[in-house]
Amino acid sequence: MWKDTDVLLVIDVQNDFCPGGRLAVPGGNEVVPLINRLAKSFRHVVLTQDWHPAEHKSFASRHPGKSAFETTMMPYGPQTLWPDHCIQDTPGAALHADLHIPHAELILRKGFREEIDSYSAFFENDHKTPTGLGGYLRERGFEKVVCVGLAFDFCVRFSAEDARMLGFDTEVIEAACRAIDLQGSADQARKSFADRGIVLA
Incomplete structure (x- = not known):
């Protein structure tokens, strides 16, 4: 079914995004068995890993008087403030222990610049600074990016949008994602995919 020019992009399946984590996505751990099975049918797999310094500016703790999930303005635009999460070299930043994709060819770390958040696997949140x-992917001749992981309405959404914008055929397998769903953000993601020609499987 999948071609040698297809790549599976497994986004941020990390402890802090799973139940018990600092920014738990409801049912986040439920995607792990499905992603493991799916990955076996892909020759090429890339993993991403949210990797924040402890003083990251997207953390609500860095903004006195602000709470997690509020929005603030950053030099690059609106930014949702998050609980401290996926701090470099902590158990919460580790990939989920049951994620088993030994043939993954690349682990891409993102969000490591203190001043700017990075939802997308392709660009920082200024939509200009590339990862x-x-x-x-271009140099290796890939043509299609298939996105799965956490969270559907943030890092998966932005990664899929940027993959499409860069000219890749793009598909999101929703069953292998889970959403945070802040103020209808899951439905907004679905609409965005339809508008951009991103296949939602």
């Missing part, structure tokens, strides 16, 4: 993933 290098687009160039990596």
